[in-house]
Amino acid sequence: MMDFLKDEGQKRYFGALAVILAVASIFAVVIWQVNGNQIKEGSVQHDRCLVSSLMEQGVSEAVIAKAFAEKEFTEKGTDLLKRLGISETTELYFMPEVIDIQKGTGRLLAGLFFFLWISLLLLAGLFFSRRERVYQQAVRIIDQFMKGDFTEHLPQMEEGCLYRLLGKIDGLANALAAGNEEAIKTKNFLKDTISDISHQLKTPLSALTIYNEIIASDAENKETVLAFTQKTQTALDRIEGLIQALLKVTRLDAGAVAFEKQAWLLVDVVGRAVSELLVRAEEEGKKIFLTGEENTYINCDLQWTSEAIGNLVKNALDYTEQSAEITVSWNQSPETTRIAVSDNGKGIDEKDIHHIFKRFYRTSKRKGNGQRQGIGLGLPMARSIIESQGGTLSVQSTKGEGTTFTITLPK
Template structure:
C-alpha cells in the first residue's frame, strides 16, 4: 500500500513539474516575442528624423502616467484602434491560451489520476476483504478439520486398544476349544460341542480382522469409486442375498415393498457393500421373528432407498454419531461389531454424491434413508 501511494504521488509530482516547465517555457517565449516586437518598433521609429534616438529610448523607458494615457486613448478613438485587436493582442493571446490549456490539462490529469487511484484503492480494499474472508473461512475449516482429525485419531487409538483387548478373549477361548476338541480325554459329543464353539470364535475373529482391513483401506485411500449404470432392483436383490443367511438364522423376513425399476449411476462393488452393511445392521439389532422392509421412491435426479427395521431404534443424540469411525452406541453392547460398517457406508454413498440419514419410526424401529444418483 505504501509503495502504491508513493507511486501515485510520484506521478502527480511529475505532472506538476512538467506543467510548471511548460508554463515557464511559454513565459520566456512570450517575453522573447515581446522583446523582439518592442525592439523592432524602436528600430522602425528611429527612421523618423524628427526624433533623436535618445528621445526614442527615453520615450520607451519612461513610465506611464494619466496624461499620456489620456492622449493615447484620444489617438485610439481617433484612428479606431479601440474597436479592434492590436498587434500586441495578437502577440500575447497565443501565450495566454497556451498557459490556460496547460493548466487545464494539468488539472484534468491530476483529477483523473486522483479518481483512478480512488477506484484502485476501492478495488484493492474489496480484494483484501475478500481474501480476508477467504482466509477466515479456510482457517475455520482447517480448525474444524484438525479438530475432527484429532478426534478421529483418538478414536482410532482407543478402538485399536479395544480391538486388541477383545481379541484376547476369542483367541484364548479358541485355544481352549481346540485343545478340548482335539483331546482324547473327552467324549465325542463334548469334543463336537467345543469344535462348534471354536468355529464361532473363528467367525468372531474374522469379523474383527475384516473391520481392521476396511480401516486400512480407508486410511490408505484404497477405495476407488468407478460409477456405472446399474439396475436398482438388481442391486438391492444382490444386497439382500448377501445377508439372507443371517436373516434366516434369526427368523427375520426381508420384504421388498416397492422397488422402482430405476437405473442408478453407482459403483457396483462398493454400493453393494454399503447396502449390505445397512441390512446387516438392521438384522443384528432386530428382534427375532420380525420383519425388515425395503422400498424406494424415484425423484428427479436421485432415488431414495429406505430400509426399515423393528429394532429398538437409535437415540436421537446418537443419530449423527453412528457414522463416525468405531462408534458404538448404547444399544451395541450385546451386538458384535467393530463400528466400521456405517462409517464405510457413509463414505461410499457421499463419494457418489448421495446422502444417508436415519430417523426412528413412529411405532418402533429405525428407518435408514439412502439417496443414490439416477442416470
C-alpha cells in the same frame, strides 16, 4: 507495455509526477514571459535615455528615427562602442541593467527548482514509505508462513505486478497449508486406526488366550476341547471379519478405492445386498421385504453399493426383536435415486443417533435378540461408500416405532 500502470500505487505516483511536471512547465513559461518583459523594459528604457540625450544635443528627429531603423552596423560604430567599453567581451559587472534582469530571472529559477526538488522528494518519500509498509507486512506474514501459521493473508487489494506476486506467494502458502493440514489429518488417521485396531483386537485375542489355557488344562476332556475349539474358531472369525472391515474402511477413508460406476437394475443391486442375509433373517424369525419399480436403473458401483445396502440391512437385523419386519424400498426423481432401509424396531436413543456413524460405536442398549454382535464398522463404511459416489446417507428414528436409513445418489 503499460501494465505497470495497473498498480494503483504506481498509477498515483506517475499521476502526481505528471501534475508536478505540468506545474513546473507552467512556472517555466511564466519565467520566460517575465524575463522577456524585463528585457523589453530594459531595452525601452535604454532607448528612451539615448533618444532624450540626442535630442537635447540638437540632433533632429529624422536622423534619430533613421538611426533606429538601421539594421546594419559599421566599423566606425563598432570601434566607438569598444572605446566606450561596450562589446561582446564586456563583463556583465559593467552592465547593471543586464545584471538586474539576470538576478530576477535567477530568483524565479531558484524558486522553480526548489519547488521541483521538494515536490519530487515528498512524492518519492510518500510512495516508497507506502511500499515499505507493504514489504514489511509481507515479510511479517511470510515469517508466519514459515512457522506454520497460515491464518493471515498477504495484501492483494490492488492490481499490479507486486500484488500479483504477493497473490502467487499467498496461493503457494495456501497450498502448503492444505498439504500441512492433510499431513496432520493423515497422521491422526493412522494414529486413530492403529489405536482402533489395537483396541478391537485386544478382546478376541484375550479370549483366545483363555480358551487355549482351558483346552491345555483339560486336554483329556473331549467335550471341553470341542466346545472351546468352536469358541476359538468364532474368535478367529471375528478377528478376520474385523481386519477385513478395517481394511475396507481404511481404503475408503484414504480415497484408495476406484469406484466403477455404471447403470444397474436397482432390484439386482438390492437383491445382491440381501441375498446372504435372508437365511439369517429366517433363522431369527424376521422378514425382509423389497418394494420398488423393477425396471429402475441406478448409476453406481455394484459391489460397493450392494455392500453399503447390506450393512444397513445387517444393522437392522442386529437391532430388532424376533418377528421384526425390514423393508428395502426405492424410488426415483428426475435428479436422484433414493433407497430406504426401514425397520419396525424400538428405534435409536436420541443420545446415540448423533454418534452411530462413528467407527466402532455401538448403541448403549442393544435392541436385538443378541444372536450376533456387530463390530461397529457397518454404518461408517456404508456412509463412506455412498459419499465417495457423490451421495448422502441420512437416518430418521422414532422411539418405539423404528428406524429408516435413506441413501440418496445422483441419477
